[in-house]
Amino acid sequence: MNGMPSQELLTIGELAQRTGASVRSIRHYDEHGLLASARASNGYRMFPDKAVTQVKQIQRMIATGFTIDDIRGFPDCMLLIEGARSCDQISDVQRQRLEAIDRQIADLERRRLRLIKTLSEGAFPPVED
Incomplete structure (x- = not known):
């Protein structure tokens, strides 16, 4: 795979299972630049394990009323730390x-x-x- 350091990588299904988010939502977040993914040789999206925290944070922000566009403007630190202030x-x-x-x-x-x-x-x- 390209561009991602070696670490545990998750398929989109595994990420969905760990976060409770739908596969469709995760694709949406990825397409809007809120997650970093790489493509495996089979073409599947693969996500670093930190994406679990990112998806949970995105879900919290959306539940608070923020849009994807709002969240895209937030500092990265707010997506990388679960429960970030x-x-x-x-x-x-x-x-x-x-x-x-x-x-x-x-x-x-x-x-x-x-x-x-x-x-x-x-x-x-x-x-x-």
């Missing part, structure tokens, strides 16, 4: 993500109240600005 460099991104989530919650609450009103009155209420 957030760096100052991403505080603004975190605040922006929190504001977006707060807007979504407010919108859902407005929709919920409209639906409750619709159920109690039997008709759709007028749209309020």
Whole structure:
């Protein structure tokens, strides 16, 4: 294989099994440059064992609301250390993500109240600005 120092290498299936991520997700992370893989002589992707930590970190960040593009902009140290603390460099991104989530919650609450009103009155209420 090319470009990877000798260490334990994992197939995509083994990486999926160790992380709980789907093979499809791992391919997606790899295609977006979040993981380092090499191709075996048979063409299969092979991953260094540190990819287990990277996939788990990516899953945590996605579960927090970050996108793949957000994560691509994070410092490498955040992907290489399981449970790594957030760096100052991403505080603004975190605040922006929190504001977006707060807007979504407010919108859902407005929709919920409209639906409750619709159920109690039997008709759709007028749209309020």
